[in-house]
Amino acid sequence: MSSARQIGVTELALRDAHQSLMATRMALEDMVDACPDIDAAGYWSVECWGGATFDACIRFLNEDPWERLRTFRRLLPNSRLQMLLRGQNLLGYRHYGDDVVDHFVEKAAENGMDVFRVFDALNDPRNLERAMAAVKKSGKHAQGTVCYTTSPLHTVEGYVQLANQLKDMGADSIALKDMAALLKPQPAYDIVKAIKDETGLQVNVHCHSTTGVTLVSLMKAIEGGADVVDTAISSMSLGPGHNPTESLQEMLEGTGYVADLDKMLLGRIKEHFAAVKPRYSQFMSSFNVETDIFDSQIPGGMISNMESQLKQQGAGDKLKEVMEEVPRVRADAGFPPLVTPSSQIVGTQAVFNVLMGRYQVLTAEFADLMLGYYGLTLGEMNPDVVAKAKEQTGKEPITVRPADLIPPEWDELRDDAAKLEGFDGSDEDVLTHAMFPKVAPKFFKERPQGPKNVGRDPAELEAEKLAAAGDTGSGPVR
Amino acid sequence: MSSARQIGVTELALRDAHQSLMATRMALEDMVDACPDIDAAGYWSVECWGGATFDACIRFLNEDPWERLRTFRRLLPNSRLQMLLRGQNLLGYRHYGDDVVDHFVEKAAENGMDVFRVFDALNDPRNLERAMAAVKKSGKHAQGTVCYTTSPLHTVEGYVQLANQLKDMGADSIALKDMAALLKPQPAYDIVKAIKDETGLQVNVHCHSTTGVTLVSLMKAIEGGADVVDTAISSMSLGPGHNPTESLQEMLEGTGYVADLDKMLLGRIKEHFAAVKPRYSQFMSSFNVETDIFDSQIPGGMISNMESQLKQQGAGDKLKEVMEEVPRVRADAGFPPLVTPSSQIVGTQAVFNVLMGRYQVLTAEFADLMLGYYGLTLGEMNPDVVAKAKEQTGKEPITVRPADLIPPEWDELRDDAAKLEGFDGSDEDVLTHAMFPKVAPKFFKERPQGPKNVGRDPAELEAEKLAAAGDTGSGPVR
Ligand SMILES: [Co+2]
Numbered sequence: 001m002s003s004a005r006q007i008g009v010t011e012l013a014l015r016d017a018h019q020s021l022m023a024t025r026m027a028l029e030d031m032v033d034a035c036p037d038i039d040a041a042g043y044w045s046v047e048c049w050g051g052a053t054f055d056a057c058i059r060f061l062n063e064d065p066w067e068r069l070r071t072f073r074r075l076l077p078n079s080r081l082q083m084l085l086r087g088q089n090l091l092g093y094r095h096y097g098d099d100v101v102d103h104f105v106e107k108a109a110e111n112g113m114d115v116f117r118v119f120d121a122l123n124d125p126r127n128l129e130r131a132m133a134a135v136k137k138s139g140k141h142a143q144g145t146v147c148y149t150t151s152p153l154h155t156v157e158g159y160v161q162l163a164n165q166l167k168d169m170g171a172d173s174i175a176l177k178d179m180a181a182l183l184k185p186q187p188a189y190d191i192v193k194a195i196k197d198e199t200g201l202q203v204n205v206h207c208h209s210t211t212g213v214t215l216v217s218l219m220k221a222i223e224g225g226a227d228v229v230d231t232a233i234s235s236m237s238l239g240p241g242h243n244p245t246e247s248l249q250e251m252l253e254g255t256g257y258v259a260d261l262d263k264m265l266l267g268r269i270k271e272h273f274a275a276v277k278p279r280y281s282q283f284m285s286s287f288n289v290e291t292d293i294f295d296s297q298i299p300g301g302m303i304s305n306m307e308s309q310l311k312q313q314g315a316g317d318k319l320k321e322v323m324e325e326v327p328r329v330r331a332d333a334g335f336p337p338l339v340t341p342s343s344q345i346v347g348t349q350a351v352f353n354v355l356m357g358r359y360q361v362l363t364a365e366f367a368d369l370m371l372g373y374y375g376l377t378l379g380e381m382n383p384d385v386v387a388k389a390k391e392q393t394g395k396e397p398i399t400v401r402p403a404d405l406i407p408p409e410w411d412e413l414r415d416d417a418a419k420l421e422g423f424d425g426s427d428e429d430v431l432t433h434a435m436f437p438k439v440a441p442k443f444f445k446e447r448p449q450g451p452k453n454v455g456r457d458p459a460e461l462e463a464e465k466l467a468a469a470g471d472t473g474s475g476p477v478r
Numbered sequence: 479m480s481s482a483r484q485i486g487v488t489e490l491a492l493r494d495a496h497q498s499l500m501a502t503r504m505a506l507e508d509m510v511d512a513c514p515d516i517d518a519a520g521y522w523s524v525e526c527w528g529g530a531t532f533d534a535c536i537r538f539l540n541e542d543p544w545e546r547l548r549t550f551r552r553l554l555p556n557s558r559l560q561m562l563l564r565g566q567n568l569l570g571y572r573h574y575g576d577d578v579v580d581h582f583v584e585k586a587a588e589n590g591m592d593v594f595r596v597f598d599a600l601n602d603p604r605n606l607e608r609a610m611a612a613v614k615k616s617g618k619h620a621q622g623t624v625c626y627t628t629s630p631l632h633t634v635e636g637y638v639q640l641a642n643q644l645k646d647m648g649a650d651s652i653a654l655k656d657m658a659a660l661l662k663p664q665p666a667y668d669i670v671k672a673i674k675d676e677t678g679l680q681v682n683v684h685c686h687s688t689t690g691v692t693l694v695s696l697m698k699a700i701e702g703g704a705d706v707v708d709t710a711i712s713s714m715s716l717g718p719g720h721n722p723t724e725s726l727q728e729m730l731e732g733t734g735y736v737a738d739l740d741k742m743l744l745g746r747i748k749e750h751f752a753a754v755k756p757r758y759s760q761f762m763s764s765f766n767v768e769t770d771i772f773d774s775q776i777p778g779g780m781i782s783n784m785e786s787q788l789k790q791q792g793a794g795d796k797l798k799e800v801m802e803e804v805p806r807v808r809a810d811a812g813f814p815p816l817v818t819p820s821s822q823i824v825g826t827q828a829v830f831n832v833l834m835g836r837y838q839v840l841t842a843e844f845a846d847l848m849l850g851y852y853g854l855t856l857g858e859m860n861p862d863v864v865a866k867a868k869e870q871t872g873k874e875p876i877t878v879r880p881a882d883l884i885p886p887e888w889d890e891l892r893d894d895a896a897k898l899e900g901f902d903g904s905d906e907d908v909l910t911h912a913m914f915p916k917v918a919p920k921f922f923k924e925r926p927q928g929p930k931n932v933g934r935d936p937a938e939l940e941a942e943k944l945a946a947a948g949d950t951g952s953g954p955v956r
């Protein structure tokens with residue numbers, strides 16, 4: 001075994017796993033007891049922070065996300081803490097001024113973040129460059145990300161080109177990010193090998209398990225040269241989540257690769273989350289495995305969004321038409337990967353097309369996408385649709401980096417935050433408000449009440465359900 | 479794609495999948511509507527019959543298992559029907575006389591069976607030879623099986639030797655059977671390649687998905703030369719079951735291998751079982767994935783058996799001790815694979831050892847195992863324990879084929895069956911009674927009432943639960 005190549009592992013239990021499996025609802029207090037074991041298990045990094053965790057903290061859990069980060073830093077002193085950063089969007093849903101990007105990265109680093117996985121939904125490198133530069137400046141690990149999708153235009157060469165651009169930005173490593181579990185074994189091998197050969201950088205691979213094939217893809221990615229792979233401890237794995245950490249480690253036995261994690265500690269981490277998980281059953285779906293997305297390209301979450309939009313319009317029977325419209329809309333927009341926010345933008349436009357006639361009405365977001373305000377997509381935009389976007393919005397198409405049009409905004413954001421009840425004066429609070437301006441005011445006000453754990457004891461939930469049923473008579477409920 | 483090697487697929491939905499996921503409870507009527515699509519999807523074979531389905535049919539479903547077989551034959555006219563046969567045990571729990579083996583195989587073939595996967599829990603080829611000969615005589619496909627396990631004595635060479643012995647028996651193909659999901663990718667490759675190179679026969683691979691690694695193992699088995707792999711349609715897959723059929727097919731894209739199944743039909747089969755499955759939720763566990771078995775060698779079902787035995791003795795706190803005792807007992811017995819019935823025999827003896835002192839009391843079955851009455855294990859038996867077995871039972875160890883000691887018994891079995899109310903005079907009924915003598919009498923009597931579907935509408939189940947809770951007051955339950 002001495003000649004076996006070491007494969008690093010990024011543990012996802014504290015971020016993406018509970019985001020994917022239980023709507024990001026896990027409270028910090030349900031994670032802390034696992035931290036000493038996670039810290040000692042031998043992971044390459046521990047992912048623990050990102051847009052959805054930040055959002056859920058202030059929206060549902062009355063937890064300060066910065067305090068969560070500082071807690072992880074304290075409880076995981078020997079680990080690389082890792083976060084997912086949406087490039088110029090940071091953790092929010094719009095492009096921010098460069099000065100805000102700088103402030104955010106500086107504060108995240110200061111509070112304990114080590115590895116910044118920076119991505120853009122459209123794979124437009126210009127949306128990554130400021131964040132990458134800020135990470136480099138902070139002295140932390142800048143991981144440039146290639147989002148994986150499939151289309152007639154997406155090629156191994158294209159992914160390698162993007163990886164090279166990320167290397168030019170100073171990337172310490174390249175992540176291949178497969179948020180929709182579309183990455184099959186052979187492309188995993190081909191892309192990782194080409195990126196590795198071309199850039200010489202560390203390559204990390206992130207796959208979801210939705211389609212059931214991606215542990216095989218991780219095997220092939222490792223054979224192709226991947227250095228680090230993302231997994232989640234088994235009790236927090238599979239379904240729309242990720243491949244199990246223990247399975248990854250066991251799978252490698254005898255292959256010439258080894259993931260050197262402490263099995264005893266993995267067992268304890270597994271038991272910890274196995275005990276916690278039932279408390280969040282009301283947020284979990286019964287999703288098992290689904291390969292339809294290979295043909296439709298439409299992620300499960302996007303289908304349910306479109307379905308509920310259609311139902312609101314009394315057109316629930318039109319889902320099939322909409323699903324057939326999606327690939328056309330995606331093609332007209334130059335084949336963006338379908339991931340937040342592009343999945344919502346394309347999906348809603350497909351609904352509009354079916355209900356009101358093709359491109360009779362454009363959503364503001366879709367018009368912006370067609371006019372370049374989200375950045376460049378790989379393919380050409382359909383010029384007829386671009387013309388309609390101009391006509392409907394009165395806006396001109398742009399080709400510059402979208403953030404170039406955003407003036408410095410830090411001072412104004414600070415002033416806005418300062419007006420809020422409960423604002424504590426810190427840059428962290430300014431950033432919290434900047435990311436989630438609709439949610440932060442209420443959070444600042446209620447923060448003193450302390451964290452709210454929304455997990456529920458399964459027996460308690462069951463008892464309530466039964467009580468509700470029994471509570472229809474006039475007597476006491478036994 | 480024209481040069482891609484074709485990989486056959488055995489669909490498990492009709493047998494092992496519902497056996498593994500829902501305690502073998504699926505009624506025939508919940509399968510029939512999927513049959514035309516299964517028949518046309520392009521499978522190499524359709525597994526649909528075995529010991530547990532036979533047992534469940536007469537014990538829980540009031541279904542004649544032979545009628546089930548004939549129905550599959552009628553509904554799947556273009557498919558190879560496949561069954562799992564426990565060698566000299568047939569579908570029962572003891573060794574049968576050779577004449578019964580002959581009768582059983584003849585009748586199964588006559589009623590429509592095409593492929594007989596013949597195995598023995600101890601991998602003792604002498605327990606397979608009569609059944610293999612009977613299949614050959616019937617003109618059907620004889621698939622000799624190698625049960626996979628790990629121990630200090632189990633080697634690639636040993637598995638190849640067994641495969642060669644099966645070839646000498648006339649095997650049309652060799653199955654590598656991994657009932658406990660212990661088969662990791664590298665051994666899968668090594669063993670399949672060696673068996674393929676040595677025997678030149680078709681190699682089929684059967685893996686469960688329990689440990690999460692075995693789709694990778696199927697990939698490596700295919701790279702090693704496997705011709706056919708076993709999977710279950712996605713809505714009936716994963717957990718203690720099997721890898722998803724659709725994922726297998728998708729995984730192969732671009733690899734130089736192809737499983738040429740009709741995707742549209744797979745989609746319909748998936749939908750069929752997705753709709754049926756919730757009716758059996760009361761039989762399903764929430765099991766997700768578990769890698770502990772790689773170290774403990776103790777399958778999940780065996781742990782729960784031992785746990786309930788301990789609890790009955792008021793010794794529920796001794797489980798850890800028992801789990802540590804199991805490997806020693808297995809070693810003393812010559813490292814049998816832990817699969818029915820050896821898992822129960824070894825597990826119960828481990829419980830006895832912990833509760834009463836090591837080998838102070840032997841179970842009758844464990845004594846028989848030590849004395850050779852189940853056949854030979856790969857390793858040497860511990861002579862001290864063999865001596866105790868002799869002493870406690872007064873029986874002598876044997877080295878002959880166990881069934882050599884069983885005289886012809888068909889006529890007697892026919893006479894026994896003839897005495898039963900509801901016996902229809904057929905050889906099939908004689909065999910049903912021979913396999914399950916404790917269950918068949920009641921079944922014969924109640925057979926005229928027709929099949930009982932134990933699946934339940936989830937809404938109905940829920941309503942009953944609520945009603946039971948509300949029904950504690952005196953007023954009407956609304
Ligand atoms: Co993810």
Ligand SMILES: [Co+2]
Binds near residue numbers: 494657
């Ligand atoms: Co099986």
